[in-house]
Amino acid sequence: MSLFMENLISNRLGGKMFGKDTTIYKFEKIKRAKRAAIQENPGVELIDMGVGEPDAMAHDEVVKVLQLEATKKENRFYSDNGIDEFKQSAASYMQKRFGVTLDPATQVNHCIGSKPALALLPIALINPGDVALMTVPGYPVSGTTTKYLGGEVYNLPLLHENNFLPVLDSIPADILKRAKFLYINYPNNPTGAVATKEFYEKVVKFAKENDIAVISDAAYIELSYGDEPLSFLSVEGAMEVGIEIHSLSKSYNMTGWRLGFVCGNEHLVKAFATVKDNNDSGQFIPIQKAGCYCLDNPKLIEHTKAKYARRLNMLAKVLRTHGFTVNEPKGTFYLYFGIPKATVSGRKFENAEQFCDFLIREKLISSVPWDDAGNFLRFSVTFDAPTVEAEERIAKIIDERLSTEKYIF
Ligand SMILES: Cc1ncc(COP(=O)(O)O)c(C=O)c1O
Known part of the structure; x- marks a missing residue:
């Protein structure tokens, strides 16, 4: 950026320091981890549980x-x-x-x-x-x-x-x-x-x-x-x-x-x-x-709502079999659950950001971490799956990938 424009940026955006902040924010970290995971595991499907947008088109x-x-x-x-x-x-x-x-x-x-x-x-x-x-x-x-x-x-x-x-x-x-x-x-x-x-x-x-x-x-x-x-x-x-x-x-x-x-x-x-x-x-x-x-x-909403309820139930079951405490939500399309402290194989997680990074890089499962009030992960059930069979396939992949570790809570 030219010096001329640097001097003009408002203080609320950081003034002269605008654009020079080297902190890497949560969503950028996720993006980078996803990119690295895909590069290191060619041909392996990345399961994206991080997208907060409906997968379907408008009616x-x-x-x-x-x-x-x-x-x-x-x-x-x-x-x-x-x-x-x-x-x-x-x-x-x-x-x-x-x-x-x-x-x-x-x-x-x-x-x-x-x-x-x-x-x-x-x-x-x-x-x-x-x-x-x-x-x-x-x-x-x-x-x-x-x-x-x-x-x-x-x-x-x-x-x-x-x-x-x-x-x-x-x-x-x-x-x-x-x-x-x-x-x-x-x-x-x-x-x-x-x-x-x-x-x-x-x-x-x-x-x-x-x-x-x-x-x-x-x-x-x-x-x-x-x-x-x-x-x-x-x-x-x-x-x-x-x-x-x-x-x-x-x-x-x-x-x-x-x-x-x-x-x-x-x-x-x-x-x-x-x-x-x-x-x-x-x-x-x-x-x-x-x-x-x-x-x-x-009434248009009913089908969409039933779809999310089914998916939330499906994924909560999978997570529970691996020891996670998951309450199905009373609303939204998000599952919000606490992270493990470690794995039996020796991995330790101090916060949700670390566990999220582990899931992306080693299990190719992407999600969103929240460390503001406790350490939680958010899975969004808006993944792209046009049929119930396609939803079950995604749940099965998550189950299989989580099965290769034992988690300590
Ligand atoms: C809590 C909450 N409020 C508002 C929005 C914004 O929704 P929109 O601008 O699409 O109406 C979102 C989007 O993710 C949200 O999660």
Whole structure:
């Protein structure tokens, strides 16, 4: 990089030091280990359990809506803060699925996927010196923007002994005083935990007592197993203190399409819409129309959900036979489980990153390690397998490769 440009980069990106950081981050380490493993083991299939994106395409009928709408001249414009039809579908969906009543005109706004919404929301809430309460391990996007804005992040660990729910009474008083929002995400990536009604009620009380807004990230809400999924907004008082972000990415196999919506507290939705209006010009109208089709037909999700439940069960069984303690998740498509301390053959693992590296290089099984609150590995069951037989083949390969060691926990 030229000296000229080095002097111009903002302090929030490191100023002159931007691009010179030699730390190798987790995902880059995984990428490098995968490359090395493939090179050293030509012809051996790398089993990738690390991908956090659905393996399937969006449903045919959804693709057809996009195709048709893309041919209409009236759909070519900027959509700004979104078309009314999408707001209406989102509001009806929230009513039908979660019993949440919203005014589509004032309490719903589309977003170009939930990631940008999470990145933009701190602009509506954070002044320099303010604090964002973020759960770890987790999706860090709102925390990153908070830091860009001169705010601070306070991490709330999600521990197994607390069912991966944050302990809100543990937050120091000086942090609480400066805290502006609490980010929660259930069903949770990566732990697979879901929230209870009691927990959400506690969150509402906490928010009211401490004047803290709640951002509920519901990206995986439709991938809930067992009990009916619970929206934070369905809990009494939640609408006063928070908003919820929904995404079509995971439930409708539409990650690349980029569509979601923010809903809930009218004032915060309005503030979000103002920030968004100054950042983007809205998602392509035909994509919003295809999104309406999805939200009007949530039954589309059932097949996808059954597929993930089957795969989670299959893999949990395999891992258990090798001594891992694995609880099948109540939501998401992730298995989150503790790592062994060592192998009988003498390998030692101080953290999940080391165990993940071992699995990639020696077993050609890729995953994602989490060392933020305990040492856990995340297997995503979104691997590419078009049939049940293909899924069973993958499970069998994992079983065989794990069988060549004995693990000590
Ligand atoms: C917890 C969580 N929130 C939000 C997102 C972003 O989803 P999207 O931007 O595709 O809606 C992800 C993606 O992996 C996620 O895991």
